[in-house]
Amino acid sequence: DRTGCVCALIDAILGMKDEDIILNYNLTSLDTVRCWYTNARALTEKLNEVFPELTVREQLLKAAEGLGITEDVMNRIRDNLLET
Numbered sequence: 001d002r003t004g005c006v007c008a009l010i011d012a013i014l015g016m017k018d019e020d021i022i023l024n025y026n027l028t029s030l031d032t033v034r035c036w037y038t039n040a041r042a043l044t045e046k047l048n049e050v051f052p053e054l055t056v057r058e059q060l061l062k063a064a065e066g067l068g069i070t071e072d073v074m075n076r077i078r079d080n081l082l083e084t
Helices: 002-013 018-027 032-050 056-066 071-081
Strands: none
Touching: 002 018, 002 056, 002 071, 018 032, 018 056, 032 056
16 A cells, blocks of 8 residues: 555654554555554554564654655655644
């Protein structure tokens, strides 16, 4: 689910709580009722395989780093999407 993954990464970069990241991820499904539990479980299981000791937000930030998203880029995303 590409859209959900990108949204989850942005939510993590913006500092959202784990529960809200997972909720938003689920909302990207075309069939939220049937996929609600399955999508969140699949996302968290995959993240826990790679980064078991971290929160969902921390796991996603590590994944973003692994994708080459630098702290500078994350700061620019925050600057553009958060009100100050």
